[in-house]
Amino acid sequence: MSNEALQLSPSDMLHADTNQYLTFMLNGEEYGVEILRVQGIQGWDTVTPIPSSPRYVLGVMNLRGAIVPIIDLRKRFDMDSIEFGPTTVIIVVRVESTDKGRTIGMVVDAVSEVYRVDEQTVQAMPDFGGSVRADFIKGLSTVDDKMLILLDIDKLLTIKEVAAVAAA
């Protein structure tokens, strides 16, 4: 496991089983997304709400000419909402679903670090017996003795769920 997360040599990049993760804070917990999926980070701006959409979809935003949906990760994880502050940012990621790829933005409390994570050390999420939603979680990892929750972002905007709301 590499501890010098931000000092990367080209040979590191080629290392087979490690991936870089961008981490961000949400409700005091640290989450990570694969950095190759991240298209950009930008400050909070006004969004245009979309009717008939799930409550965690805040609306759409103009991202360099594209209309991009913005989801509130706190609402997505059923956490308490907080007032957006100066560190609140939108992480723009590319998600792949069965039909096509989409660009979405997720609102998080703050961005944190970039870590290199050895995929073999990633542990599966412990079973909470259904009391905790684990379907967006790819696994847990440890970096600098901190726990990192790795997200499976492809599941964040689940079409079935959204379609169900739209049809209601």
Place this chain on the structure above:
Amino acid sequence: MSLDLDMAEIHAIFFEESAEGVDVMESGLLNLTPETTDIETINNIFRAAHSMKGGAATFGFLDISGFTHGVETILDQMRSSQRDATEEVIEVLLASVDCIRDMLNAAQQQSEADKANIDSVQRRIDALLNNETAAVKAPVDVKKVTQSSSGALKAWKIHYAPDGNIFKTGNEPKRLLRELASMGEISVISTLSKDADFESMDPESCYTCWDIELRGEVEKDAILEVFEWVSNQSEVRIEALEVMAEHIVVPISESASVSETKVAAPKQLATQSAPKDSGSIRVSIDKIDMLLNLVGELVITQSMLARFGDRDTGGNDTQGLRDGLLVLERHTRELQESAMQIRMLPIGASFSRFKRLVRDMSTKLGKKVELQLSGENTELDKTVLEKMSDPLVHLVRNSLDHGIEMPADRIAAGKPETGILHLSAYHEGGNIVIKVSDDGAGLNQKKILEKAIERGIVAPGEVLSDDQINNLIFQPGFSTADKVSDLSGRGVGMDVVRRNIMDLGGRVDLQSTLGKGSTLKIRLPLTLAILDGQLVRVGDQVYIFSLLSIVETVLVSKGQISKVVGTGNVYRLREDYIPVIRLREAFDMASESLFSESEEKKGELLVVVESDGKKMGLFVDELLEQQQVVIKSLEENYLPVKGLAGATILGDGNVALIIDVPGLVHSMDMRQLEKTPQSSAA
């Protein structure tokens, strides 16, 4: 045959030009009648056929060139008045045009052409050329050639000495040789011409001449024809080496031999990678010049504006800056319009296809129909034009099949024997209107209503307006034709037609009078990407209506809204009761907005919109400005949302949602049908 990229490109151009040539031939032929043989028309057709043949031979599509050759021969006889343009000849030529089109398509997509059909048309051509009605002889000859044994085998000695400048005119001696090779067995000896001098040789000139011995069932005329394009700048001598005795089957052997030598061609083609249709478009130089002009002006405006940014020279000249911005705005708009123009094509090409359809169908149905066209120069977006072509075919067929009556019925109804089908296109407001009208029987509303009740589309006893009844034919699975013909009447279609038109952001209206005829009016937006929008405020959000869907805006006080069955709201707009909804409720917007007090005051703003001839009212909080907006897709990164046609980005960078009026009206309609149909009884 190896095919590099450039060749594929040239092929694409050839296919494009040939497709045009085929269209020219077809429309020319359709203008040709036995009574009126206009020599210019025949010349036009001939030229189209001739250049297509040349092109096809150049690119090695020998089946096409061979086939076209026979057609060309007939046309040549016609233009030299050796043959009359009889009904039969025109028919055969039209059939050949279809074959050529088929072969071109097959060659382009590297698929198989309808061989059986081509052969049968080929036989008809041969029969014509032989002045025989039965097509017995042709196949026999074809066989003869394949064995290339007996028959009118001839040998020719050809001396071909091109002018030194031959390459500069774009002619390629190799092509000529290849064409000769396709006619029979050849042996070629190339020699340097007399005046070749190595010291002063120009690499771009041709110093070679060829002596060719050609053995085959070939006539001198055919050989001369090969050299036709280059004859004025070359020395061509043709001598017969050994002349065989008989030569009865003159032109037919030519065409047959050429068409038979192509056997290997499709195989060669199959090895090429299939060229993708990149969807090219031909744009007139004028349009491009205009665009360049505007870009030039824009650059000037930019430099003019840049001056104001420079504090030393004009930093305080706000008036000048304002003027500059005004100019910039005008140029931007013009630039946008002229960029749109590039995608615009006249509808005429699409209209003229109907001449053929009408001709074929009326013959088949035994009806007499005259097709009138107007507004062929009206221009439409290429995508719209392409997507409209199927619905238009459907509508024309419908008119011919169901609309226009049999001649006897027409006379009995006191109408002229020949029915009139009128296709027109024109601009109206920001729309393109395409009208398909006929003076036929019109819609039988009683019959439609009966059918609708029988199919359960309409509840018995329901009161429908004439318009509503007419529009029933757009319901899925609806057809009033008593018997289903192979042309139309299966009831699939009108709903698809409407769907297609609606997908394009257009709408279709039907007017019909029993016994007088019907008119279908299709309105389409000028372009798909840009919309004239009316911005409205609902709560703290800005929404956009297409300006074209708005009929009017009225100020409504609370008492003017009546409730129907407890839930639905209706408003009486002059004679009609129209359903009204609050956008804020429809879009689940919490009434946390600050503007609820306005409802109690002077009244509310009701935007009356129309789609498919149905009106509905939408309450908004405020009318904002009108502006053109660029439509962006919501689906691209999200999902289609009910009631929304897309989104756009406003001048301040924020996103505004565009309201899908047809969708809302339609969903309103569905809701009303589900409930008790009493909207008109309130």
